[in-house]
Amino acid sequence: VLFFLMIRRPPRSTLFPYTTLFRSQWKPNLILRAGYNYGRGPVPDNSLSPILAPITEHHILLGSAYKYDSEWSFDFVFEYDVPNSKNYTNDDLPFGADTYTSLGVIGLHFSVMRRW
Numbered sequence: 001v002l003f004f005l006m007i008r009r010p011p012r013s014t015l016f017p018y019t020t021l022f023r024s025q026w027k028p029n030l031i032l033r034a035g036y037n038y039g040r041g042p043v044p045d046n047s048l049s050p051i052l053a054p055i056t057e058h059h060i061l062l063g064s065a066y067k068y069d070s071e072w073s074f075d076f077v078f079e080y081d082v083p084n085s086k087n088y089t090n091d092d093l094p095f096g097a098d099t100y101t102s103l104g105v106i107g108l109h110f111s112v113m114r115r116w
Contacts, residue, residue, distance in 0.1 A: 031065040033077075045088040053101045056081035063109075073113045081105035 022034045037059040048055070063077035083104030089097045 029067040033061070033063040033065070035059075035061040035063075037061070045086060046090055048086065048088045048090055048099075048101060049093060050095070050099070050101050053086075053103050055084045055086050055101065055103050056105060057084055058082040071115050073115075075109070075111045075113070077107075077109040079105065079107040079109065081107075 019038075020036045024032045026032050038057060039059070040057055041055045043054055058081070060080045060082070061077055063075065065073060065075045067073045081104055083102060085100065085102035087098055087100050089099065093099075
């Protein structure tokens with residue numbers, strides 16, 4: 001069993017995330033992954049919209065990669081973005097002052113890869 005841990009600190013800009021990744025080669029054809037990511041939302045509060053509100057900051061991921069043979073492999077990822085909420089005022093939208101928005105994400109990602 002091989003373990004790999006990567007930690008990346010953000011540069012001075014707060015737009016780039018803080019990332020931690022744990023990876024384990026469980027079997028010759030199976031890789032397990034776990035990760036955490038922090039990234040402050042890139043959109044200023046006065047530009048937020050309830051239609052698109054990228055305000056989640058903490059992201060947790062669990063995944064695996066399965067190599068079926070030399071050509072085929074499959075990736076599975078479970079993503080959980082911790083719910084976050086904000087009060088904001090965007091004068092360009094008709095929602096008025098002190099508008100409230102919240103967002104949380106639960107996602108499943110699946111990919112199939114074939115090497116030619």
